[in-house]
Amino acid sequence: MDRRNFLRNSLAATAVAATAPGIHAGARAANGTADSIARIPVMPRLQPASAAKAPDMVPMGAFTHAGRQWTVHEDLDRIDGDLQLRCDQGVLVLGKRTEAAWGSDSPPYFGMALRDVAMAEADLLADRLLRDGDPDEAEVRDVAPPPASRLDAKDYNGRLPWTTFVGTAEGNDTMQVFPDGRTRTYRAIQYFPELARNEWVARRSEGLLGGWMPAVHKAIPAGEGRWYDILVFADVNAGDKFVVQTWHRAMLVEGGKATQVVYGHSYPEFPPARRSASAEQFYAGLVDFAGYWEQKLADFPALRLPDPSWADMARHAFARELVVRPGGVEPKYGAVDRDYYGNEYDGFQDTFTSSLYANLEWGRFDQAAAVLDNYFVSFMDAGGMVNMRGPEVGQFGLTLSLLARYLRCTGDVALLRKHLGKIEGTARILTDLHDASLALPKSDRGHGLLHGWNESDACLYPDPSLWWKPYYANSAMAIRGWEDIAAVWSMLSSQAALPQRWLQRAGQLRERLLQSIRANVRRDLTPAYLGPLPGTRETFRQAMSQEDPSKSEQLWSHRVYVELLQADVLPADLANLMIDCLRGHGGTTLGIVSNIWKPSPEARDILGFISYGHAQQLLRLDRIEEYLLFLYAHRYQAHTRGSWTAGEVAGITGGMPLFCMPAQMTVPLLLRWMLVFDQGDELFIARAVPRDWLARGTPIAAEGLPTPWGRVSLELQCKPDEQRIDGHLTLPTRAPGHTWLTLRVPAGKALRKVVVDGREAGIEGPHEDRVRVDAAPGSRVRIQAFYG
Structure with missing residues (x-):
């Protein structure tokens, strides 16, 4: 809700x-x-x-x-x-x-009754939209009445x-x-x-x-x-x-x-x-x-896309952030109304992390630095505790991870050293929670798993202890945070023992987390099911179906799932199982994580904010068609048409959702990752470009997108009559482990041959559409690809 x-x-x-x-x-x-x-x-x-x-x-x-x-x-x-x-x-x-703004006059939901769509465990609309591979953008646009249309x-x-x-x-x-x-x-x-x-x-x-x-x-x-x-x-x-x-x-x-x-x-x-x-x-x-x-917005990278409105939408999100933030810097979760413009929301961790992430990904380093410095000065005490009513355990880990990313992308040692004590304090909050979990009896379902609130609003109930639980995302994000900040700590401090202790804890916690997850998978259900924390007997939909869902420890399960997937600590089999579980048991709407609440025949809602972690894992697993459905559905069903006001939680019946700034940052993140995405020590270029974009024969180009190894530029253009793709890549100045280029040729065709700087490259990848680009760092590489 x-x-x-x-x-x-x-x-x-x-x-x-x-x-x-x-x-x-x-x-x-x-x-x-x-x-x-x-x-x-x-x-x-x-x-x-x-x-x-x-x-x-x-x-x-x-x-x-x-x-x-x-x-x-x-x-x-x-x-x-x-x-x-x-x-x-x-x-x-x-x-x-x-x-x-009114959407389409065609019957919504493919002619299905809203009740059937809303009450089905399976995501019926996603199933229909993904029937032929890449979803059709116009179909996604018209499948439901858009926000503010009814x-x-x-x-x-x-x-x-x-x-x-x-x-x-x-x-x-x-x-x-x-x-x-x-x-x-x-x-x-x-x-x-x-x-x-x-x-x-x-x-x-x-x-x-x-x-x-x-x-x-x-x-x-x-x-x-x-x-x-x-x-x-x-x-x-x-x-x-x-x-x-x-x-x-x-x-x-x-x-x-x-x-x-x-x-x-x-x-x-x-x-x-x-x-x-x-x-x-x-x-x-x-x-x-x-x-x-x-x-x-002078620092926004130059983009040329077949439909310019996609670049406009990303650029507008950053303009809107400046409008929302007093002075362009002070955080605000929403706008206009006391909910969510009141100061009680200003320290909300998601506002900070979504902004820092999106500004980093698009190379808006000055804004990223201003947002980071403001948050650590005004919304964090010396011990790393946030100035916010309900701290979220997973967001402490994400904060550490994003600080490491900030350092790798900008090289700004001075700003992080300024806040070094608070950064150590943030990591210490997680280690203290870990110690408390290790003190529990080994027979306890939460032994060795971080307990605490996963959702900020938990603190507002008469008995917040109901949600002081070992949610899987708490531990997953702690692992991600410790590992990432440990990897860059030597650039900030000479305390060599501290990152080693974080890595030791991360390894110990990862082993315990995976052990608990595998022990709690319910394979008696189809698809297999995993709850948001160990020991649950009901599915999240069953738990939310009770008379008062707010009395269930599974409240806000959607947050647990998206953070667990975003942390990227699960092996591929469990990550795929998680995604299938959500889509098959009522956890997605139009391919986006649902706002998991009491099922109603009159509504099925999209989680507009924080859900980008689910999309990120889709991309890592090369579930590209589902990734594109997420992107299209977020644009057309979680934003007002034309004015692009993003809803925190958006329905599919045409009402006006409540705006929140983190939701506005989702499309910019997904668009960026579609074009350039780093995963571990590997760099992926054009990994999720829609087949239809290349098939149109118009240029696809992005200039100076930042990565942890330096900036990347790409130019691709299909020649449909010749069944050829021409292009250039400008590689980062430092070498990743591997650089991969994906060429998603028009539907019904297959990639036959790719020539990189005059040398034929082997075609690889789960969809046989990927080549490895082996060239000197900083070089400009010529691409020619043939399909048929």
């Missing part, structure tokens, strides 16, 4: 906007605070005018800004037409990519919920945006009464300006060739600490023309003291907005 349920148990001639001189200066002071933050606008990247010709675009006006004369042009023949701002130095092109005010205390939000990195709060485009301070409905028609709003399309920037774009249909086009974004020049100033444009488009346009800034008019924004002010604010966000 999610935490909230738990806690509750032309400026067109008809434009009505008036010119308001001074919003860029006067209104800053009027609407801002005495100690506002001064910022210098940054010019955005401009394209050459010749590269962005648009003879059919509608002229929307002209303005002067930053010493330049600008003109505004817009394609109003389509709801996703470009918006262009032109000056003598080039063109700022802002796309308006949109997605249908909203009814009666389900939300009489008013529709917010579905996205805007803000800046420097601000300490965010501003929510509702389905009709209004915020808490500005409503376009005052100028366009038709926006009150909920049936129109329900059929909206949504997107992000520029493809990824945190500017909300909505297109609300209003008849044939007629729609309301709404833009909302935060004022990046405003200096308020807590108040989020916003720019607004609402426009009625009819027959490819803007027949009415209204511009606004933050609040309704209060003449004569406060008047609406002018078009000139709005577009000047938009230029600054684009420059600001391009600068904030």
